[in-house]
Amino acid sequence: MNLIISNNSNVPIYEQIKNAIINQIISDELKEDDPLPSIRNLAQDIKISIMTIKKAYDELEEEGYIVTRQGKGSFVASKNTELVREKARKDIEEHILEIIDISAKFNIEKEDILDSFEFLYRSDRK
Numbered sequence: 001m002n003l004i005i006s007n008n009s010n011v012p013i014y015e016q017i018k019n020a021i022i023n024q025i026i027s028d029e030l031k032e033d034d035p036l037p038s039i040r041n042l043a044q045d046i047k048i049s050i051m052t053i054k055k056a057y058d059e060l061e062e063e064g065y066i067v068t069r070q071g072k073g074s075f076v077a078s079k080n081t082e083l084v085r086e087k088a089r090k091d092i093e094e095h096i097l098e099i100i101d102i103s104a105k106f107n108i109e110k111e112d113i114l115d116s117f118e119f120l121y122r123s124d125r126k
Contacts, residue, residue: 001037003046013048017056025065025076026084036074
């Protein structure tokens, strides 16, 4: 498993780990029933606290991305399509907020943004 963690990011390390694993699951780099590294091994590999990895794994399990089997470790859960769609919606919302911030900074009207969206959406589908 390939994880890139930035100490300079405003995003907490456990959340960077969690997001990286979610992205690998959604993109099918990690597939259903693929084993994840043990918390201890991953902590050693990326030189991060065991508690940080545990927090990421706990949240991944809470959100339904992984399952933990007593004595066997953590594995990618079967894909819940609604969960994947919800993640996509959240990603879209984050991009929309970026667009709103940029448009406010340069005084670009909402209608101009919507016109651009409509044009690009239609032209990209052909």
